[in-house]
């Protein structure tokens with residue numbers, strides 16, 4: 001059993017956005033056909049060409065924080081299966097350059113442990129090494145090229 005959870009967008013928050021017809025920042029829900037290259041943050045896989053998706057603004061923070069960041073992410077336009085295997089690093093996102101952006105137990109960015117990984121490197125080991133730091137509470141894994149959030153990584157047992 002994994003001691004790390006790899007978390008997509010909260011499905012409850014996403015369902016609320018879909019039924020409200022817009023994201024949490026006032027952007028209308030605007031479905032369109034995927035080109036087949038979009039990383040989906042609802043189920044942590046790449047899109048298939050022609051799938052109905054939407055581009056929304058999303059912030060992984062759920063309480064006010066000066067460290068809060070929001071950015072554009074692709075999600076399925078309609079409800080999907082989500083990401084069930086949260087103990088496993090999303091296999092579809094093992095390529096590419098990633099920034100592991102860690103935060104401490106007070107929610108402050110843990111600058112000393114910001115880590116970049118590239119293609120061919122062991123992404124999962126890098127995430128685990130960052131989360132193993134006693135000062136690190138959780139991390140956001142981002143695209144190092146586009147800057148957007150891919151998913152959250154949290155130790156099992158953390159909120």
Ligand SMILES: [Zn+2]
Nearest residue numbers: 042043076080
């Ligand atoms: Zn999805």
